[in-house]
Amino acid sequence: xxxxxxxxxxxxxxxxxxxxxxxxxxxxxxxxxxxxxxxxxxxxxxxxxxxxxxxxxxxxxxxxxxxxxxxxxxxxxxxxxxxxxxxxxxxxxxxxxxxxxxxxxxxxxxxxxxxxxxxxxxxxxxxxxxxxxxxxxxxxxxxxxxxxxxxxxxxxxxxxxxxxxxxxxxxxxxxxxxxxxxxxxxxxxxxxxxxxxxxxxxxxxxxxxxxxxxxxxxxxxxxxxxxxxxxxxxxxxxxxxxxxxxxxxxxxxxxxxxxxxxxxxxxxxxxxxxxxxxxxxxxxxxxxxxxxxxxxxxxxxxxxxxxxxxxxxxxxxxxxxxxxxxxxxxxxxxxxxxxxxxxxxxxxxxxxxxxxxxxxxxxxxxxxxxxxxxxxxxxxxxxxxxxxxxxxxxxxxxxxxxxxxxxxxxxxxxxxxxxxxxxxxxxxxxxxxxxxxxxxxxxxxxxxxxxxxxxxxxxxxxxxxxxxxxxxxxxxxxxxxxxxxxxxxxxxxxx
Ligand code: CA
Numbered sequence: 001x002x003x004x005x006x007x008x009x010x011x012x013x014x015x016x017x018x019x020x021x022x023x024x025x026x027x028x029x030x031x032x033x034x035x036x037x038x039x040x041x042x043x044x045x046x047x048x049x050x051x052x053x054x055x056x057x058x059x060x061x062x063x064x065x066x067x068x069x070x071x072x073x074x075x076x077x078x079x080x081x082x083x084x085x086x087x088x089x090x091x092x093x094x095x096x097x098x099x100x101x102x103x104x105x106x107x108x109x110x111x112x113x114x115x116x117x118x119x120x121x122x123x124x125x126x127x128x129x130x131x132x133x134x135x136x137x138x139x140x141x142x143x144x145x146x147x148x149x150x151x152x153x154x155x156x157x158x159x160x161x162x163x164x165x166x167x168x169x170x171x172x173x174x175x176x177x178x179x180x181x182x183x184x185x186x187x188x189x190x191x192x193x194x195x196x197x198x199x200x201x202x203x204x205x206x207x208x209x210x211x212x213x214x215x216x217x218x219x220x221x222x223x224x225x226x227x228x229x230x231x232x233x234x235x236x237x238x239x240x241x242x243x244x245x246x247x248x249x250x251x252x253x254x255x256x257x258x259x260x261x262x263x264x265x266x267x268x269x270x271x272x273x274x275x276x277x278x279x280x281x282x283x284x285x286x287x288x289x290x291x292x293x294x295x296x297x298x299x300x301x302x303x304x305x306x307x308x309x310x311x312x313x314x315x316x317x318x319x320x321x322x323x324x325x326x327x328x329x330x331x332x333x334x335x336x337x338x339x340x341x342x343x344x345x346x347x348x349x350x351x352x353x354x355x356x357x358x359x360x361x362x363x364x365x366x367x368x369x370x371x372x373x374x375x376x377x378x379x380x381x382x383x384x385x386x387x388x389x390x391x392x393x394x395x396x397x398x399x400x401x402x403x404x405x406x407x408x409x410x411x412x413x414x415x416x417x418x419x420x421x422x423x424x425x426x427x428x429x430x431x432x433x434x435x436x437x438x439x440x441x442x443x444x445x446x447x448x449x450x451x452x453x454x455x456x457x458x459x460x461x462x463x464x465x466x467x468x469x470x471x472x473x474x475x476x477x478x479x480x481x482x483x484x485x486x487x488x489x490x491x492x493x494x495x
């Protein structure tokens with residue numbers, strides 16, 4: 001069986017129409033929906049640490065963050081850890097990865113790679129390949145399209161005497177959400193529905209929800225995030241100010257002219273009559289969600305191109321197709337952008353899988369997690385799974401077999417102090433309840449913290465009523481704390 005694994009960066013399930021969220025009704029994703037129609041949509045898929053590099057390392061190793069070492073964004077993957085691609089390659093698979101890599105070790109187990117420099121650029125990005133002698137070479141074009149071009153070119157070079165495993169890792173829809181030129185004005189006349197918690201006042205939460213730097217209202221930059229270049233010097237975090245120059249620096253003059261004409265037009269009214277208070281937050285949300293969905297539009301187009309390629313080459317019946325993201329994302333829920341927190345929108349990740357001969361057009365509600373991906377691919381490839389992988393194979397679920405499945409999930413976010421200043425926390429979630437423990441020493445003005453949250457997701461799906469300490473939930477709280485302790489002990493969590 002061939003493997004086509006497509007992963008985006010920061011794609012919220014709210015922005016995939018197969019998941020049925022109101023946002024995606026206005027910005028549909030017909031090609032991602034094709035995978036759902038022909039495959040299985042996981043409605044309860046989660047990550048174990050909602051941030052990019054740890055999630056990528058988990059995908060490749062099948063391990064939790066503390067097991068592979070990449071607990072933080074910027075450092076850590078243990079170079080001795082094996083990637084599932086090494087096993088596939090040994091078993092005779094042709095293997096390739098195209099797109100975002102962003103790990104501190106070189107790709108292992110790939111016949112071919114073509115990877116972006118660091119986070120990569122949206123326009124005219126730099127790629128390094130397994131053949132470029134360590135050099136990054138710039139290519140003209142839009143990143144999502146170029147990654148797909150390279151994926152198709154690689155598929156064209158291989159013959160069908162051996163199976164392939166191709167990983168297509170998009171940069172989009174990562175911050176700062178720069179759309180392709182042809183989509184700059186898409187959705188401009190649409191008003192997206194605001195999430196009910198856009199103005200969440202965090203009244204039942206601890207300090208951690210008042211000291212983060214991840215709010216739409218206060219922590220996004222006018223130039224970098226909202227594309228109002230005229231306001232680059234309005235007060236903002238220094239990295240946001242500098243990031244704008246970097247993001248624009250790879251565009252050529254012709255691209256820049258089209259870009260500026262579009263945003264100047266869209267910014268005119270805003271600059272003439274700048275809204276304030278809640279109206280300003282509403283304006284920011286609309287600008288953010290539109291650019292976000294514009295970058296998704298290109299992802300959807302390009303996934304469609306790959307699906308068409310598979311159909312035209314009679315590969316659909318023997319290829320496992322996975323679509324997922326490295327984690328979910330807040331699209332204004334709790335007033336947030338970004339990820340990191342264990343609240344549903346960031347903790348969840350979209351996951352849609354087409355398994356030849358498996359379930360079609362169905363949803364699966366089991367609690368699955370990104371520790372399961374390596375396991376699943378090894379299983380689908382007919383290989384025995386190494387003992388150091390932590391997850392479970394999703395293949396029985398994909399085939400619709402009646403098997404016993406896990407009843408809860410463990411989550412742990414470590415990367416503090418860092419961009420966004422989200423505090424360290426771990427927690428457990430079962431079908432109905434979630435327990436979160438924020439902990440650790442404070443940095444700068446932040447205080448040391450030891451703060452618990454408990455949510456009844458059935459009664460309170462938007463997670464605004466922290467029930468920790470509520471006597472009606474005493475037994476449930478105790479059970480969840482025991483479950484958390486069980487995970488911490490079994491997984492040998494040391495912090
Ligand atoms: Ca990410």
